Each structure stands twice: as C-alpha cells, then as structure tokens.
Amino acid sequence: MHSRPEEMVGAGRALNAVPPGAGAAAMATGIVSVALHSAGIEWFSRIWLVVAVGIWAVLVGIFLARLVGDRARWETEADTPAALTAVAATTVLGTRVALLGWDAIAVFALCLAVLVWVVLMPAVIGHWTGPTVGAHFLLCVATQGLVVLGATLAVELRAPFLTAASGAVFVLGLIAYTAVLARFSFAQFRIGAGDHWVCAGGLAISALAAGKLVAATDAADWNGWPHTVIRVGAAVILALDLAGYLALAICEVRWPRLGFDVRRWSTAFPMGMTAAATITVAGAIGAPWLRSIGLVLIWPAVALCLVLLVASARHLVSAGTADTSAG
Template identity: 90%
Template structure:
C-alpha cells in the first residue's frame, strides 16, 4: 500500500519517472504477498484461516485498489477494472469474517475496515471518469458513505494510548481520514465529469475539505507523538506509518485540484518527500531484517 500510494502521489506531482520506479517496487511486493497468500491457502490452511479474520487481512483489498488506481492513471483501464473486481471479491469474502471476530478496544489496524472500503471508492471513481460511467460514480458514492460509517465505528472504540505505545499501525487512524479525503476528491471529479451539480456534489465537496483538514491535524498530532515517544526499532508495522504519510500527500493534491485551491497543492507536494524517505528507510530495514532472519534460520538448521 505504501509504495503504491507514493507512486500515485509522485504521479500527481508530475514526477513520472520516479513514480514508475515506485510502481514497479509496489507491484513486486504485491506479487510476493499474493504468492504467500496462495501458498498458505494451499499448504497451511489453518494459519490462513486464523489470519483471514483479522483486520490486517484487509490490506489485500487496499493494496489492490491503490495499485489499480495507479495503473488506471497510466491508461491501463482493463487491468484497473480487473483489480477492482478482484478487490471487491476479496472485500466481500473477508469483511464478514473480520467483523464477526471483532475485538475491542480497537487499534490502528482496525481502521483498515475504512481504508479497504474507501480504496474501492478511489478506484471506482477513477474508473468512472476514465470509462465515462456515471453509474459507477453513484455506486462509489454509496460505498463512500459506508466507509465513513466504518471509520466512525472504529474511532468510537479506539484506544488513544496507541499514540504513545503503537508500533506503527496507529498511524492508520490518520490513514483512514486520508483515503476518505482522497475518495471524496475523486468523487468530486467524477461528479463534475458526469455533470452532477446538485446538493450531493456540494456535500461531497465540503466533506472533502473537512475530512482533509482532520487528516492534516491528525498527521501533525502523530508527528508530535513520535517526537515525544520515539520508537526507532524496526517493526514491520511501520509500513502502516508510511502508508498514511503518502496517502495524505496524494489526498491533499487531489482535493486541491478538485476544489481549485492551488495553495493547498503545495502542502501535498511537500508531504510527498517525508513519505518517500520513510519508504526508503523501511525498504532497507526490511531487507536487512530478512537477511538476518535467514541467517538465523541457517544457523539454527
């Protein structure tokens, strides 16, 4: 998700060559994770079932929609449509199990219920414009409301102590707002393309601004918490920090274009680079961790 949204943000910033590098990285990581998913489904079904009912499983939906959105921006609509169909199928398959095994209080990973749902909106609205399908805009709008409800339900039970002790996934609290703002911005563009200028257009437009403002406030609060309670050790959940950072940049640029606020675009352009830096650090740290783990397994064998 993180590398994919960084690719989207860089594309929106007009840095296409760098965007495509991150797209390749994102596709590579996605392919590896799909391979692991299928291997566990076939070879370790018990583990697959135990993980499929956790909120973290919904990263499969979110990652697919983010990459689908990026390839749609390249003009590869057929692949993007396939990604949307796959994401919807996985969302429908996993969501009942995740909700059925709900536990509280909630932590950052629980906001993936919102992130996965709004990911469908982002890709759906993008394709609605590319394929000239107003009906897809209407469906995406309905799913957008569902995503907001999911965020509110999770937020109502969120343990704010995670801002002090979270291992990285606590950032998804802001990530849910960021992708909701991005979804709203995409819907505004889709409604404009469809010629819809009624009250739903106004509501979504205002909603995009309000949600983005809340996201930026949450981003600042999370940065302050990181400075107050530093957590510098490697944890794979830190990828959940990079994702909201990149998503906030992409959402800011998208909303700025949707509402005609050039000054807001500059904020998004600045926010891209912390997300890129964190992704680079995490790629290096993840590689070192995998090498160390492999060496440890070799010694143990």
C-alpha cells in the first residue's frame, strides 16, 4: 500500500506531465456546454460547464506553478501554438457565463483573454515553423474566441464599441486562418493525432463569431452593407466548416487512430464548435433547417468528450503511478 506522501508525489508528477495543449479539454467541454444551452438542454449544459470550469481551474494552477517554479519550461511552452488554448478556453467559458447573465465575470474573462493573447501571440508567431499542422490553426481559434465573447457582451451590455472592435478582430482571425492554411500539410488528415481537426475548428469558430456579430450589429441597429456581408460570410464559412467536418470524419474511417492522445481533445473541440456554430448561424440567417443539423451534431461531441474524460483520467493515474514506481 502506498503512503500518502507517495500518492501526493505521484499526483504531482502526473500533473507535471500535462502538456500545454491540454487546454483543449476545457475548450471542448466548454463549447459542449454552450451548444447544449443553445439547444435548450440547460440542465445538461450546466453539468458540462462545471466540468469545464474544473478543468480550466486545474490548468490555470499548472500554468501559474510553471511560471513561478519552472520559468524556462514555461517560456518554452509559451512559444508553441498549443499555449493559445489558454486564450480560447477562457473565451469559451466567458461566453458561457455571459449566457447565464454573469456579465461581470464575462468581462473579466474577456480582459484576461485579451491580456494572454497579447502576451502569447508574438511569441508563437516569432517561433513560426512550417509546414503547419492542426495546432497552428489555434492562432485563428484564439483570435476568433475574442470575437465570440466580445460580440456576446456587445449584445448583453448594449455596447456598440465592442461590436466594432470585435468586427476588426474578426478580420484578423480570418487572416490568421488563411496564413496557416497556405502552409498546412493536408497529410495530417491521414497521420494527424487529433489536432488536425482544428483545421475545421478554425472555420467553426469563425462561423460562430460571424453569427454572434450578426446579433451584435442587430442590437446596435447597424443594418447597412456590413450587416449583409457578415450574414453572407457566416453562411459561407459554415458551409466550408461542414464540408471540412465531413471530410475529416471520412478520413477517421479510412485511417482509424484509436489510441489515446491528449491531442484528441482538439478533435472534440471542433466537433462541439461546429454544433454550436450551426445552431447560432441558423438563427442569424433565418435558416431553421440548419438548427436541426446542429442539434444532431451535438451528440457525437458529447460522446467523444465522455470517452476522453475517462481516458484522460486513466492516463493521468497511470502516469502518476508509473512515475512513483520509477522513483
């Protein structure tokens, strides 16, 4: 029987092994909560919100511990695209709490996400490598996450300046997506370990951002050509996202990858984001038939998140036990 100190050491070593890309777990569970809320399944949505906040809190603790206790490692990890999951997860959770009416917390989340985005983006871009892989699309995902939260708050707070700022950042997000796509290796569809799905995830969150901007421009009574362009853009981006989702699903059948990898959370996130985006865009452009598609797409994301929660827990327990035994 292990003593309590050994168990604590094992837990510490297991958490020490958590990679920066684990932030995708908070992103995935958080967007599942958003999608379920959009579907009107509030009780289930709140369960997933609790799970997402719990994961986010643990990851923040790890982030701060490494910043204070292992600065060299923190700086190395901050240079990687996976570090941007911190921004995306914060914006997703901020959006969800805004939908609960907790505006003060959502505003804090937006300010925190902007600060982290400003710190991390130059470091990630400065260490750009090619060809790009799925994780590089987090440059787009993190940026559009700011738009989603900003536009949501623009409606909640009746703040047109947030609508204008979100629109400008939305364009930056599209530029980031295009820049990554231009150097993306589509061989990732065959050999990727899970993060290759962020290729579709970048489109999904861009579509969601556009849908949120439609609502924000409506709230601000901006009914000119920008409103029309955003509505059309939302429909086009969503169509591309759904096509990418289908292509990636076919590739999963053609080249199955069944072993556990933490990057599989980056598969669950685009699946949940596509569901949320489809429901939101359906309302934004007045296409109720699209909502039915979004409602169906929620459940594969929920199922995958459940599987990954169990697999991740087992992986952490195994890592802690193995490290303790080795020690």
